[in-house]
Amino acid sequence: MAATADTVRQVEEVTGRAYKHGFVTDIDMEMAPKGLDETTIRFISAKKEEPEWLLEWRLKAFRQWQQMKEPDWAKVGYPAIDYQDLYYYAAPKQKPKLNSLDEVDPELLATYEKLGIPLKEQEILAGVVAVDAVFDSVSVATTYKKELEKHGVIFCSISEAVHDYPDLVRRYLGSVVPAADNFFACLNSAVFTDGSFVYIPKGVRCPMELSTYFRINAENTGQFERTLIVADEGSYVSYLEGCTAPQRDENQLHAAVVELVAMDDAEIKYSTVQNWYPGDENGKGGIYNFVTKRGACRGRRSKISWTQVETGSAITWKYPSCILQGDDSVGEFYSVAITNNAQQADTGTKMIHLGKNTRSTIISKGISAGRADNTYRGLVRVGKRAEGARNFTQCDSLLIGDKCGAHTVPYIESKNPSARIEHEATTSKISEDQLFYCMSRGLSTEDAVGLIVNGFCKEVMKELPMEFAVEAQKLIGISLEGSVG
């Protein structure tokens, strides 16, 4: 829509290559001592007044994690992380429960203002988005709860859910991403601090888009969110996740886990705009975004759709996946990954076809500029019983400049002869002809790049909910600033 028109304005606002969200909020923090051992985990669990079973679950995960090795198969490089040199728990010193936004620390609210998500405004704007804001590790304010309650929708922080809906949490937590699934997911299982919990009851179409803004604030604090979304039979939910983090010289680890469960005829649409601090032009600082996201289409005719626009982070390691268990279930993955300067991204998806007539679509757009490396890594697996499974994959890479890289690594495994799997891939460059054509019509170099790249990403952008699409289009323009000329 007003794609680059907004980009124009945005680019003006951001002079140079300054990271817009690079500010630090000065709020008293309560921290666990640096380092990780069973004491840390007991501390976190105690702080959150967790039941015994969850503490045991964490400890078990921690013991497994100690036996695991950090994966090194991705096409990313970074100095070894010292896991003993991180803080694993940081919470703003707050009254434990808040009844309204008025009770929220004004400085915190100001932070959100700067992020462009004034909660008050959101509240006034009524009925558009419910925001469960995660400030570092503790959910501070949850809006729209009442409206959601009316429909029986549960949308709260996972810590609250552990207290208020223990049976639901216990039944589904770790059921899609088992605690010991991989190194980073296992670490998350041991030390996760907060995140969102969503439950949509049978037959309910969630009346609004649910949104969480994550933000990493405290220095050296790894953020370990845990999100769990369960859509019961015949229900529908659209969930938006936006991420920003302040600018710092040192790297910060972000190892989140997201689990989705869709029962018969249920649909979950999960959209992410990820704009973590990418580090400076020389690769100093920035977020390590090592995330495990997976959805299980457990029910027949269920559907899970991942849409992601990844412009931030120094390193992205992320493969939002679908396990298509139910017959006729559908998995989708729409992705735009932009890397500029020294950013590295190794991202893609896994579509695991287990049920009959399961279908999946993968559309991946990778854009690489500066000295960045951008890898699509995807797996399409069709099991023995997945009669009539179908997959379509399209991977397009766009290169800007001659020092960046684009790589496509598709894995295809089929054990059923009736499966149909298609893979298309292209690699192109923004041509000088295109730039000149746009400029000869009056567009500046940066606007021209923004327009061309937004055009390249169109198939993915149209999958984003409206209010997110505008923000994402701006981000594309900003993140590629200075990449040409």
Add this chain to the structure above:
Amino acid sequence: MALLEIENLHAEIDGKPILKGIDLSIEAGQVHAIMGPNGSGKSTLSYVLAGRDGYEVTEGSIRLDGQDLLEMEADERAVAGVFLAMQYPVELPGVTGMTFLREAVNARRKAAGEDEIDAMGFLKMVRAKAKTLGVTDEMLKRAVNVGFSGGEKKRNEILQMAVLEPKFCVLDETDSGLDIDALKVVSEGVNALRSAGRSMLVITHYQRLLNHIEPDVIHVLAHGRIQKTGGKELALELEQNGYADYVEAAA
């Protein structure tokens, strides 16, 4: 003073001189044509006027309304009122014609310190102009030039010209790739844009186009210089005798 003044223009590509001293001035409201054989420097002149990278001006000046164009980047020239209708319009996958036009108009408004254009009013205005050029709504929704026929591409160029309302238009071999009917539609579109304040430079190989767009002045370009200037009769002369005289004269 003329709207466009080119004085002693020398330009080269990769160190190879192409334009070797062009003098040309076009009054406001006038249409000039440049004819010439292949390799005479016609397209180079159009790119140099529009400000494309890679074309180095080594001597001379170009002024539009007194402004020094050589000091400006391509986008600044466009905003100042230069428009190049290209011989080979470029594909922009995923960018709809309507978005492209709106971006171009807003770039001008931004430069003038104005707010962005009202989307609904703009849509109406573009549709009305598109209709006269036989550009359908469906074409405006498609990605710019992607899968367009030769005629559609050229009509689209003229539509952009009509919407952007430039002061000075360069039409680079607009007739290439057009059949008689398409040529007629495009020419009518161009003629409709002739006005007292607007000048045009029509670049072509063939006299055929000039039957439809009648120029006030015709120049013959060969070997990087204007070899002869005259009226309509010059085109007819070229049609009969070809460019042989000029090619040999300068060789």
